Amino acid sequence: MLLINIKQLCGIQPEGKFRVEGAEMQELPSIENAWLKIEHGKIADFGSMNDLSAHQLSSMVSGASSELMDLKDKLVLPTWNDSHTHLVFAASREEEFLMKIQGKTYEEITAAGGGILNSARKLANTSESELYDSAAERLQEVMKLGTGAIEIKSGYGLSYEAELKMLKVIRRLKETFPLPVKATFLGAHAFPQEFKQNQDAYLNLLTEELLPKIADEGLADFIDAFCEQNYFSIAQTERIIEAGAKYGLKAKIHANQFTNTGATQACVRRGALSVDHLEVTDEAVIESLKGASTIATLLPSCSLFINIPFANARGMVDAGLGVALASDFNPGTTPSGNMNLVVALACMKMKMLPNEAVNAATLNGAYAMDLASSHGSITKGKQANLIITKAIPSINYMPYSFGSNLIDKVLINGKIV
Numbered sequence: 001m002l003l004i005n006i007k008q009l010c011g012i013q014p015e016g017k018f019r020v021e022g023a024e025m026q027e028l029p030s031i032e033n034a035w036l037k038i039e040h041g042k043i044a045d046f047g048s049m050n051d052l053s054a055h056q057l058s059s060m061v062s063g064a065s066s067e068l069m070d071l072k073d074k075l076v077l078p079t080w081n082d083s084h085t086h087l088v089f090a091a092s093r094e095e096e097f098l099m100k101i102q103g104k105t106y107e108e109i110t111a112a113g114g115g116i117l118n119s120a121r122k123l124a125n126t127s128e129s130e131l132y133d134s135a136a137e138r139l140q141e142v143m144k145l146g147t148g149a150i151e152i153k154s155g156y157g158l159s160y161e162a163e164l165k166m167l168k169v170i171r172r173l174k175e176t177f178p179l180p181v182k183a184t185f186l187g188a189h190a191f192p193q194e195f196k197q198n199q200d201a202y203l204n205l206l207t208e209e210l211l212p213k214i215a216d217e218g219l220a221d222f223i224d225a226f227c228e229q230n231y232f233s234i235a236q237t238e239r240i241i242e243a244g245a246k247y248g249l250k251a252k253i254h255a256n257q258f259t260n261t262g263a264t265q266a267c268v269r270r271g272a273l274s275v276d277h278l279e280v281t282d283e284a285v286i287e288s289l290k291g292a293s294t295i296a297t298l299l300p301s302c303s304l305f306i307n308i309p310f311a312n313a314r315g316m317v318d319a320g321l322g323v324a325l326a327s328d329f330n331p332g333t334t335p336s337g338n339m340n341l342v343v344a345l346a347c348m349k350m351k352m353l354p355n356e357a358v359n360a361a362t363l364n365g366a367y368a369m370d371l372a373s374s375h376g377s378i379t380k381g382k383q384a385n386l387i388i389t390k391a392i393p394s395i396n397y398m399p400y401s402f403g404s405n406l407i408d409k410v411l412i413n414g415k416i417v
């Protein structure tokens with residue numbers, strides 16, 4: 001396939017560049033009036049139309065005659081890489097939405113029988129095939145909205161059987177969809193009612209029974225815990241991280257969503273791949289991330305939906321950190337997997353410049369899923385997972401015109417989805 005007359009080819013990075021940080025995030029290296037060639041699902045080559053002689057162009061075009069796209073006035077960029085979702089769930093929770101509109105907080109809704117345990121009750125009575133069908137529908141929808149790689153967590157099972165059921169659904173999504181799907185084991189999402197007074201027994205179930213089984217069947221790529229007051233303490237989270245590490249699972253941890261009690265610092269010390277949320281932070285949190293391999297993953301749609309602070313993206317990037325953006329798609333705090341909205345919110349509510357937000361949602365999102373060697377930028381040899389926009393004036397127009405769908409086509413491995 002050959003794409004020609006691309007108004008702007010955005011997000012070009014050299015091989016070996018796996019994330020962008022600090023001031024570098026403002027750069028979105030691009031070529032105007034570009035071409036790009038796809039072979040075997042990968043980016044084979046690209047360049048400026050201006051550097052092609054008429055002869056070179058005509059021989060390239062005749063070689064690619066089967067699939068030639070003339071993209072005058074359209075932009076091409078890497079697909080969004082959504083590194084934090086809970087896309088497998090049994091049912092929506094719009095009853096909680098009404099409580100929220102009436103002024104109840106997330107904690108109050110949870111205390112009234114909502115929250116994660118509400119989703120777990122619903123999932124316990126839903127079959128694997130029903131779960132697969134609804135998740136597949138959501139995944140198809142977000143792919144069309146530009147998502148070209150995704151992480152999906154368990155965590156609405158909270159029992160031996162139901163956690164495995166969720167992870168098997170994710171495995172089937174991996175097998176049936178063309179985009180990379182990374183599975184994260186989030187058994188430590190909330191304590192089931194029967195373990196509330198015996199938390200150690202639940203941790204034993206997770207680390208001594210479930211983890212060996214999950215590792216044996218290759219059902220997870222990462223491990224996660226909800227490190228928060230009334231959920232998992234720092235010590236419990238550390239135990240989860242260490243247990244995962246024994247089986248080669250890197251940690252991606254829910255941290256600093258509602259309180260700032262040292263969760264991020266503990267995860268950085270233990271070499272987590274990412275710390276996610278970070279709505280409530282201070283200078284010490286930012287300081288702990290400097291020079292770390294751990295990336296901060298920010299979820300602005302969650303802040304919008306449950307009305308909590310937006311993460312201090314500006315402070316983080318100005319301090320030299322790299323940040324990733326993700327959707328947090330889940331039925332409770334973020335019933336949307338639309339990464340275009342995430343990018344727009346990052347600009348409107350977190351003071352990120354459009355170039356920074358695009359980098360955060362593409363290359364840095366890939367980094368947060370260990371996918372940056374194959375995804376996240378326009379680089380020869382990477383997978384041709386690309387967004388082709390409609391005719392728009394500039395990349396800035398994407399977050400600016402936040403209510404419109406500006407995507408014309410999405411290519412995954414060079415094929416239109």
Ligand SMILES: N=CN[C@@H](CCC(=O)O)C(=O)O
Binds near residue numbers: 119257328331332
């Ligand atoms: N904070 C923890 N987990 C989810 C919400 C889970 C739920 O309410 O169902 C989140 O990332 O926001």
Ligand SMILES: [Zn+2]
Binds near residue numbers: 084085086328330
């Ligand atoms: Zn989450």
